[in-house]
Structure formats: C-alpha cells, structure tokens
Amino acid sequence: MPGILGDLSALTPEEEERLEMAVAIVNQAYVDAHHDDSMEMLAADYLAARQDTVNLLHQFTDDQLAAPVPTVVGDQAAGDLFAGRAEHATEHITSIEEGFRQGV
Template sequence: MEMPDILGNLSALTPQERLEMALASANQTYVNEHHDDSMEMLAADYLAVRHETLDLLQQFTDDQLTALAPTVIGDQAVGNLFAGRAEHAATHMPGLRGRFRWLLP
C-alpha cells in the first residue's frame, strides 16, 4: 500500500533524516511517559542510567567495542555509539547545569 503524498516518500529519506526521525520519536515517547514526573525523579533516573551505562561500558572488551552494530544510519562500531552518546550529552550539560544546578553533580 502506498503512503499518502502528504507524508512524502519515507524511503527517500537520507540517513541523517532517518536518524533525526528516530531520535525525535524516542524523545517524544520519553516526554509522554514522564510528563508528570518531578524534576527530582527525572534527575535521579538520569543519574541511574548514567551509572548503569558506565558500568556496562567497563564490561566490554576491546574487540566488542570495535564490533559493528546496526543502527538507523548503518552499521557503527559499538564504541563509537557510546562515544557519540557521551558527546551528545556533553553538548546539553552546560545548559542543564545552569537551569538545574541544584539537581546535577
């Protein structure tokens, strides 16, 4: 079945556009699920996930970190996925620290 023209040709999206759509969808799902959560709860969840991620990262071997994993924009090394998420988070931290200094370490 063909998608309506108003949606455009989804198969013609670039890898970057597919990534942006996937991230926007994940972000909106999170917002919907946590709409009524307090800032304290959100901060605690963030810190717990950060801790779990660092613990998980330490368990990877060098070979596992260089192994390819499928993503919405093609295969990427697992270590690069971790590094990319950390880099992305680092871009948001200055603004978050300014607004929520009392919540963040």
C-alpha cells in the same frame, strides 16, 4: 528502509522524514510521561541509566571496544561509538538545562 543498518544516506526523503517523525514521537512520549516529574527524579533516573551503561561497558574487552562497527558516517571503533552517544546525550542535557534557565 536501507539494507545496511545505520546508513542514513540510503534513505529516501520520505523514509528520512518518517524516521525523524518516529524519533520526535518517542521524544515527545518521554516528555509527556515525565512532565510532572521533579528535577531530582529526572536526575536520579538519568544517573541510574548512566550507571547501567557504565556497568555494561565494563563487560567489553579492549578488543571488542576497538572492533569496527558500521555507522552512518562509516566504520568506527565500538568504543568511539559509545563515546559519541555520550557526547550526544551531553548535548541534550545542555539543551534541557538551557531551557530550564530560560523558563521553557
């Protein structure tokens, strides 16, 4: 794996494939573990995780949130990184909702 955490451009094609498979395995394990959960239970778990994240964010100072951190697309402010992860989660939620509408 690359020496700089998060530098996806440093991955070989084989490492990139292994990383994609690892993410897919984790995602599938979650799907399998929660396959029979109700929407209410899934929503409650999501909302609890969201609240934990909000509580964690409140522990950061403005200076810490403005501090640059290395990412796969270059340095960015820690607060922007958190916001980007939230946006990514929203994309997943939208996909899940669309799948439910389509009966997938």
